[in-house]
Amino acid sequence: MTENPRTARPSRLRALPSWSLVAAGVLAGGSLGGAYGVLKPPAYTATSYVIAVPTDKSDTASALGFAQAYGRVATQLAVLGDAQMWAGVPVNTLRNSVRTETSPDAPMVSVSAVSPRRADAADMANAVARALIQHANETKDDTHVELLQFSRAAKPSAPSSASAEVTGLVGASAGGLLGALALLVRPRRRPEEELVRPASVPGPAVAADAHRSL
Known part of the structure; x- marks a missing residue:
């Protein structure tokens, strides 16, 4: 069968x-x-920090609000276009590699860059931070908030991947x-598969013997 x-x-x-x-x-x-x-390939991450400082005509709350705004504009084309000159990479590379974060409690912006090369990661983070500071301080007379370098990015010693x-x-x-x-x-x-065995079909020889006995 x-x-x-x-x-x-x-x-x-x-x-x-x-x-x-x-x-x-x-x-x-x-x-x-x-x-x-x-x-x-391993990936390396370097981070640069900038801080918003209020002038005499402003306060800490205003600096905190502008820090949030600067964190959003740091990856815009106007900032990245200037940063590419110092980073030595195209704008598209910066757009795909750089991320920013802000804190709800401190007027600080972190600029992180990821690259397969340690030096490139540090250069991109520092270049975007530098361009952001330049753009922010062009309007500090109106915003009464100054953006300063808090910590430069260093070459990462170990991969982040x-x-x-x-x-x-x-x-x-x-x-x-x-x-x-x-x-x-x-x-x-299924239970019936374990308990019930399939009936065997008699072969031709067995069937013939049974017929002669009748």
């Missing part, structure tokens, strides 16, 4: 041990994650989770 191909695959899936799918997912995910961490060990652990965790999900949706063995 031939086995139906459509029912053969679910039967084989049900025959696999419960832990095999999870183990296979962990091994596959860990291998892929580790390979990704090894093959991907995840190591191969970390990506391998993340991949193993994701693979184990997928294996567990596959285990939940795997066809389960």
Whole structure:
């Protein structure tokens, strides 16, 4: 009797041990994650800080408000266009590599740049900070807030991207989770399959002997 191909695959899936799918997912995910961490180039992050200082005609609250505004305009084309001269990279590179953050409690703006090269990361962060200071101080007579360099970006000593060990652990965790999900949706063995055996079909010789005995 031939086995139906459509029912053969679910039967084989049900025959696999419960832990095999999870183990296979962990091994596959860990291998892929580790390979990704090894093959991907490292990324370095450098951060420069600028601070908004009120003049005699302003106060700390005004400086805090302008710091929030400066954090939003730091990645605009007007600032990046001037920063590219000091960074030595195109505007599109600055737009894709530079991020800014502000604090709700302190009138400070952090300018971070990410690059595969340590020197480029520091140069881009310092260039954008310098251009932002220049643009902000052009209107300080009207805003009564001055923007100053608080801390220059230095060459990072270690990459900020995840190591191969970390990506391998993340991949193993994701693979184990997928294996567990596959285990939940795997066809389960039905009780009748365990208790009832299929009736055997008598062969030609057995059928002939039974007919002669009659």
